[in-house]
Amino acid sequence: MAGKHRKEKVVKTPTRRQLSKWEKQKRLSRIVTICAAVLVAAIVGVIGVGYYLEEVAPYQQTVIKVNDVSFDYDYYIKMYDIMTRGQDDKTMLTYYQDVVANVIQQGEVLKENADSVGITITDEEIARELETAGLDKSNASIDLMRTRLIAQKYMQQVCLPKQPKTVEQSEVQAMALETETMALDRKSKLLLGENFTAMASMVSIDSTTQSKNGYLGWIPKGYESYALGSLKDSPVKDVIFELPLKAVSDPLYDSNISKAYGYWVLEVLEKDDTKGVHARGILCGSNEEAEMVREKLKNGASWEEMAKQYSQDASKDSGGDLGWKVPGMDSTMLGRMLAAMEVEQLSDVIRDDTVSTRGGYWLVQVLNREERPLDKATSEILADECLSAWVEGLMKEAKVENLLDQAQKDRAVDEVAKLRSR
Numbered sequence: 191m192a193g194k195h196r197k198e199k200v201v202k203t204p205t206r207r208q209l210s211k212w213e214k215q216k217r218l219s220r221i222v223t224i225c226a227a228v229l230v231a232a233i234v235g236v237i238g239v240g241y242y243l244e245e246v247a248p249y250q251q252t253v254i255k256v257n258d259v260s261f262d263y264d265y266y267i268k269m270y271d272i273m274t275r276g277q278d279d280k281t282m283l284t285y286y287q288d289v290v291a292n293v294i295q296q297g298e299v300l301k302e303n304a305d306s307v308g309i310t311i312t313d314e315e316i317a318r319e320l321e322t323a324g325l326d327k328s329n330a331s332i333d334l335m336r337t338r339l340i341a342q343k344y345m346q347q348v349c350l351p352k353q354p355k356t357v358e359q360s361e362v363q364a365m366a367l368e369t370e371t372m373a374l375d376r377k378s379k380l381l382l383g384e385n386f387t388a389m390a391s392m393v394s395i396d397s398t399t400q401s402k403n404g405y406l407g408w409i410p411k412g413y414e415s416y417a418l419g420s421l422k423d424s425p426v427k428d429v430i431f432e433l434p435l436k437a438v439s440d441p442l443y444d445s446n447i448s449k450a451y452g453y454w455v456l457e458v459l460e461k462d463d464t465k466g467v468h469a470r471g472i473l474c475g476s477n478e479e480a481e482m483v484r485e486k487l488k489n490g491a492s493w494e495e496m497a498k499q500y501s502q503d504a505s506k507d508s509g510g511d512l513g514w515k516v517p518g519m520d521s522t523m524l525g526r527m528l529a530a531m532e533v534e535q536l537s538d539v540i541r542d543d544t545v546s547t548r549g550g551y552w553l554v555q556v557l558n559r560e561e562r563p564l565d566k567a568t569s570e571i572l573a574d575e576c577l578s579a580w581v582e583g584l585m586k587e588a589k590v591e592n593l594l595d596q597a598q599k600d601r602a603v604d605e606v607a608k609l610r611s612r
Contacts, residue, residue, distance in 0.1 A: 253598060254291060255591040256298035266594070267602050268330040269294055271609055280607045287599040291592055297337035299584040309343045311336050341577055349576035353569060358411040360430045361558040363404040364421075365389065366396035366447050366550045368476045373441035373551040380438050386555055395449050395550055396421075408562060416568045429554050439554040447550035452502060453480035455487065456537040458528060466516035467528045472496055473503035475547040480539040487536060502547045 249264035270290045274283055304311065319335040320327060363386050367373040376393065380386055390404025398420055399406070406426075409417045414427040421427075425442040433439055456471040470493060474480035483500050487493065497510035505512055515525045523542050531537060564572070 248598075248601075253592075253594045254294050255589070255593070256295055257302065257589050259298055261294055261298075263598060263602075265330055266290065266294065266598075267605050268328055269334065270602050271606050272325060272330055272334055274606060278610045280603060283603045283606055284600075287594075287603070290602075291594060293334070293337070295588075295590050295592070296581050296585065297333050299588045299590075300337055300340045300581065301333070302588075303584055304340045307344065307348060309340055309347065311339045311343075315339055344580060345573040345577050348580075349573040350569070352576065353564060353572055356561045356563055357413070358431070359408045359560065359562045360411070360556045361408050362406045362426070362430050362554065362556055363387065363390065363399075364406055364426050364552055364554045365394035365399050365404045366444070366552055367393065367441070368395055368449070368550055369478045370441045370443070370551050371478060373553055377438050377441070377553055380553070380555075386438075396447055397450075408565065410562070410564055410568060413564065413568050413572070416571045417565065424552065426552055426554055430556055431559075433554065433556045435556055435559060437555065439552070441551035441553065443549075443551055445549050447548060447552075449475065449547050449550065451541060451543045452545045452547035453477050454524065454527075454537070454540040454542055455480055455484045456524075456528060456531065456540065457487075457493075458531045458533050458535055461533055462514075465514045467531075468514050469512045469528045469531075470497075470510040471503065471505070471512050471524070472501040472510050473542075473545060473547065474500055475502060475549040477539055477541070484536065484539060503545075 249262065249267070251263050252260040253263045253266050254261040270286065273290055273293065274286050277283055277286075316332055316335045316339065319339060320331055323331075323335070325331040325335070365376070365386070367376060372393075376389060380389065387403045387405065390399055394400040394404060406418065406421070409427075409430055411431055414430070415422040418424070418427055423446060424444050429439050429442065453474045453476065454471050455474070456469055458467055458469045460468045462468070472480075472483055472487075472493075474483060479500060483496055487496060494509040497506045497508075501510055503510070503512075512524075512528075515528050523540075523544055527537065527540055
């Protein structure tokens with residue numbers, strides 16, 4: 191049986207037009223592919239550039255320069271984080287913006303000048319400080335520890351040796367009284383044998399001497415301001431090396447003694463059902479002074495002149511005019527007293543424990559006097575001043591540029607706050 195004849199498939203040869211068309215299609219496809227790749231690359235590039243500009247470049251920007259050394263924004267934030275550890279309140283973090291910058295600047299000048307004063311800091315010392323503080327070994331942490339070590343060694347090696355081994359000192363006790371009359375009365379009782387300590391604890395109007403029962407301790411000559419603390423500007427310091435031992439000073443007036451009370455002399459000028467009470471008053475620092483003022487006003491003295499001369503209230507320059515006090519809305523002692531007074535009535539002297547006044551008299555007694563070493567607190571203050579003077583001098587000689595703007599400072603606070611919330 192004869193096989194069937196198989197029909198061969200005829201492959202047509204493409205025409206030139208078809209070839210040309212195909213070539214165009216291939217070229218177009220390649221162009222589309224290339225364009226798509228370029229577009230993707232461009233998009234990725236834009237994203238990358240945006241990320242770099244937003245998230246990388248700002249942190250690489252130089253924000254502080256000290257001589258030839260530059261510190262970038264990332265370093266500033268890291269130092270900010272280290273120095274504010276334990277502080278989570280964002281408002282409080284804001285207060286460190288310039289402090290951190292100053293520490294960076296001062297740390298660099300100390301580092302550059304440590305050798306000139308014979309101070310060397312080893313890597314082992316820094317490592318121990320980092321371990322003790324629980325800090326990592328970042329550049330900011332290392333620099334901060336180095337700064338602290340240089341400061342400590344400068345005080346130990348330079349500042350402390352400058353201080354005298356011993357100095358003349360007086361052992362002092364003091365109390366403050368409201369008036370000269372009171373002070374003279376208390377002095378006479380002391381001379382008759384009453385105990386200074388017991389008396390000061392009961393009657394001193396100064397909170398410091400009352401809480402210490404009048405005892406101020408040993409005060410070194412030439413360093414009175416350091417040892418006296420809040421009393422450094424008082425006349426106490428002027429007599430502690432002049433008074434004979436055991437003698438009690440005459441009353442010493444001090445306009446800066448602060449008292450948590452005062453004495454009013456008041457007068458109601460008019461009353462109104464809507465406005466309330468319109469009054470004027472003079473605030474005095476002592477009952478004795480207030481009684482004297484009241485007596486003069488009764489005898490026709492000018493309110494304007496008396497207020498200007500004696501009142502410690504802000505109304506003194508307006509003749510003591512206190513304005514209108516509305517009953518029910520002004521619950522202060524002053525408001526209650528005025529509400530109970532009649533028009534044109536001059537009040538008795540009224541003690542007010544809701545105001546503060548100034549002025550009083552000191553009594554001082556020196557118990558002993560001898561050569562003694564400086565106390566630790568005074569010694570530390572002097573060492574701090576010595577260090578501060580050195581740093582201040584170095585900063586004046588250095589070329590320092592703080593390039594931080596407020597936006598960068600605020601962003602640093604936000605960055606550190608985020609770290610705290612993690």
